[in-house]
Amino acid sequence: MSKNNISDELIITTSARLSSEVGLNNLSLKMIAEELNIKSPSLYNHISSLDEIKEKLMIYGWKELGEKATESAVGVAGYEALRNMCYAFYDYATNNKGVFTAMLWYNKFESEEKNEATTKLFSLLFRVLQPLNISDNNIEHIIRTLRGFLEGFVLLVNNNAFGNPISIKESFDLSLDIIFNGMKSLEGVE
Amino acid sequence: MSKNNISDELIITTSARLSSEVGLNNLSLKMIAEELNIKSPSLYNHISSLDEIKEKLMIYGWKELGEKATESAVGVAGYEALRNMCYAFYDYATNNKGVFTAMLWYNKFESEEKNEATTKLFSLLFRVLQPLNISDNNIEHIIRTLRGFLEGFVLLVNNNAFGNPISIKESFDLSLDIIFNGMKSLEGVE
DNA sequence: ATATAATAACTAATCACATTAGTTAAGTCA
């Protein structure tokens, strides 16, 4: 009955790893507790429910992604930077399936803590999009386009929904070509 | 203890309705059984597990969507037909949230039954895309682009992930503009 | 018609969690 000094962060990183191994839906307090060598009720000394862990995974994921995306855009600009950020998203989401699943229906307007999780990512995104000569209003829409496409595409990849033999990477690249070319038709509009 | 003659179809349509009311994750055998005025173990005379019901919801949804999409494309062609089909997807998925959730990671290569569920939809899609002067290979990629975007965007809508006050319909329309314009840059390529 | 078989209900039981309640030992700090 030693006090293991389990930190909140350890619970989250452990949950992140486990959820990516077994799928977010199969993540259980039992499993997390076993991994930490404690009994599952003991987790309640640190968290209030399994749902709370999933909420924290969501925030954790968006923060981590913000950092990866930032690194990916160092030294580049415009559509090239945007493409790198999309690749960073793809890589992070496919390498951290459980966390990505938790991130899915993030809404930054739900709490200050959530809002903070993407401050960095959003400011980067605006910095990249702003010089493209697209109206602010359309930039807001485009962010939704990108988020919809990226989350949807990766969701399908992660769940083996593409049965075709054709290359997924080529599909992703061509999709970005399509979207970026489409965006160009909005340059100078409004 | 009368034999109510509960058909497989009644189980599915009931599950479809309930899942859209309470969310697919909250759909339970208990709830379905109560709605059908039987006890939950009795359901096992008709189905083998809750997961099987979800699989059947997936197939049911894609079939229904195939019909709605077909109706939407009557009398139109090209990008206009494609746009109507996208609207049909949006409408169906937002009006049948539970079924849509079950449809998410459909993979037609997993079984003959699944493949059949989208035969109609795919033949329609090819009929619409083929005259656009885009290579067959790129058409395959574009289908993934569209599916990724549509599923992702609607997933976000259904889960209130867009907190912004700006119009979701405008975002959807502009997204389709972007994608269709981007597709035009592939006309005559390869 | 009647005996037999198949089916679709039922109740009772098991199992796997999440979560709560109540207890106790381990560290903290005056």
Next chain:
DNA sequence: TGACTTAACTAATGTGATTAGTTATTATAT
């Protein structure tokens, strides 16, 4: 050192899926 707080623990509850075993109802075959 002694009171306090904390983080473990065990025991208990509740929910829902699933299985086992039973029985009444319907269908089928003689």
